[in-house]
Amino acid sequence: MEAVEKNTEKEPQQQERPGFEAEMKPTPVYDDKTKKGSGKLLNKVAVITGGDSGIGRAVAILFAKEGADVAVVYLSEHEDAKLTQQEVQNYGRDCLLISGDLESEDFCKSIIDKVINEYEKIDILINNAAVQFECEKLEDITTAQLMKTFTTNIFSFFWLTKAALPHLKKGNTIINSTSVTAYRGTSHLIDYASTKGAIVAFTRSLALNLAERGIRVNAVAPGPIWTPLITSSFEPERIAKHGENVPMHRSGEPVEVAPSYLFLACDDSSYMSGQVLHPNGGEVING
Numbered sequence: 001m002e003a004v005e006k007n008t009e010k011e012p013q014q015q016e017r018p019g020f021e022a023e024m025k026p027t028p029v030y031d032d033k034t035k036k037g038s039g040k041l042l043n044k045v046a047v048i049t050g051g052d053s054g055i056g057r058a059v060a061i062l063f064a065k066e067g068a069d070v071a072v073v074y075l076s077e078h079e080d081a082k083l084t085q086q087e088v089q090n091y092g093r094d095c096l097l098i099s100g101d102l103e104s105e106d107f108c109k110s111i112i113d114k115v116i117n118e119y120e121k122i123d124i125l126i127n128n129a130a131v132q133f134e135c136e137k138l139e140d141i142t143t144a145q146l147m148k149t150f151t152t153n154i155f156s157f158f159w160l161t162k163a164a165l166p167h168l169k170k171g172n173t174i175i176n177s178t179s180v181t182a183y184r185g186t187s188h189l190i191d192y193a194s195t196k197g198a199i200v201a202f203t204r205s206l207a208l209n210l211a212e213r214g215i216r217v218n219a220v221a222p223g224p225i226w227t228p229l230i231t232s233s234f235e236p237e238r239i240a241k242h243g244e245n246v247p248m249h250r251s252g253e254p255v256e257v258a259p260s261y262l263f264l265a266c267d268d269s270s271y272m273s274g275q276v277l278h279p280n281g282g283e284v285i286n287g
Contacts, residue, residue, distance in 0.1 A: 028254050029063045046070045047160075055258065075102075225253070
């Protein structure tokens with residue numbers, strides 16, 4: 001994938017949260033147009049939180065390439081979301097944009113209502129959206145920050161999944177985005193890593209709970225991926241070196257992570273539930 005190799009050099013940069021993919025230098029690679037779809041998700045409906053940019057965008061586009069309609073949930077990054085919608089439509093599929101704050105349980109419920117009203121079903125739920133705040137010391141993490149991180153990163157997973165379950169049936173799938181930080185920890189993202197650890201436990205427990213209903217639940221734990229979450233979280237010098245410490249010595253591109261979600265969403269992974277895939281640049285974390 002030649003385009004990925006070209007993006008190993010990052011410019012020092014920084015954005016306000018939640019970050020905008022259109023302003024990143026270089027722009028993340030979110031689609032490999034040399035690869036054609038094979039109908040793995042033909043006529044499926046997928047809900048993707050954080051689908052406007054980053055990993056979520058790449059997943060939305062790949063799912064559309066494989067025949068799915070997608071509902072993209074995002075906070076306020078309207079320009080990024082509209083580009084994602086256009087890319088999905090370029091593959092002949094429909095894309096419903098839903099803007100709002102996942103910190104609200106009522107909003108989470110309304111997402112499912114809107115998707116059912118639009119498509120009359122949900123086949124795939126992807127809990128992907130997250131926030132992170134760098135703090136060098138535990139004492140620097142305020143209660144307000146702690147609540148925001150947990151509400152966005154794990155409470156919303158509970159709320160959205162709970163609202164979706166009455167509409168899910170045998171053969172449907174749930175995929176949660178966790179992180180490499182859930183397995184090895186990170187000194188400067190203690191609250192974020194804690195939520196990602198909670199997501200692993202949520203995934204495994206929910207998989208057991210839903211096994212009898214034939215609904216599979218799995219997760220993906222990306223390593224350092226080049227997304228707006230990075231450029232809106234760290235200092236410019238740190239951003240420029242993002243991913244250098246992994247065995248592959250570079251950050252990954254969203255297009256390199258999306259196939260993990262496709263595998264877990266389609267019948268290729270029919271004998272997998274409660275599992276986590278690790279696209280992380282070669283870091284072995286034994287998880």
